[in-house]
Amino acid sequence: MPVSVDDVMKLLCSISNKKGLEVVTKGQWRGVMHAGICAGIGGLLAGPPGIAVGGVLGGLMGAWMSKEKRRPASQVLKELSGAQQMKLFNKVKAIICNLDSMNNKQLTEWVLSSESLQQQLLHMLKDFFEKELKIPSAVQK
Template identity: 50%
Template sequence: MIAGGCALIGGLLGGPPGIAVGGAVGGLMGCWATAGEFRPLPQVLMELPPSQQKKLTASVMAILSSLDWTDVAQVVALVMGNATLQQQVTAALLNYVTKELRGEVRYGA
């Protein structure tokens, strides 16, 4: 269920490259701490203003720019089939959330 939600969020964050982001971090579960309230990471990402969405998308596109892909399905398959790329995309997302948004991500089921 999380993977589909993240892919949808990814689409909001930048079209086809954004969907790749969502697919790559589909297994990532997190919470965002604001005023003692925890929110799922996908919800936080959906609520980002356009300027922050663009900044996050740019950081992930820096990783994906070295790949040769022509459509969403292809880039998702490339990322999901490569543990190093998955780690790089996940790290970019976590870095953005912790440094830019000053959030806390917790892993859990």
């Protein structure tokens, strides 16, 4: 039986977990929003000094909230839409030319036994995250 999109997604999840691939996201807009809201509330409660105090407290809270957040790449892969999964499947197909002639077991054994192939797939995943999903960075632990 040929390899399915789900099989490839499971394989990519397995490789990304094995290699410790994570995506780094930032919650920048939440931080800005909290700073503005706190400054506004401070202004309503205490006038001009309240704006200053609220702005400082909101800025500190915003900075804390906008720091980097790391998520396992496998979690991001599981949340992809069907169209995105198909794009990823086609990218894997371009790397593994004889994908159609393999079954899932053969593919898994072949990929897991080849460090070079795993690195190619990881590079393709990082590129996919940056270009297709607009996630600025994917890092290995």
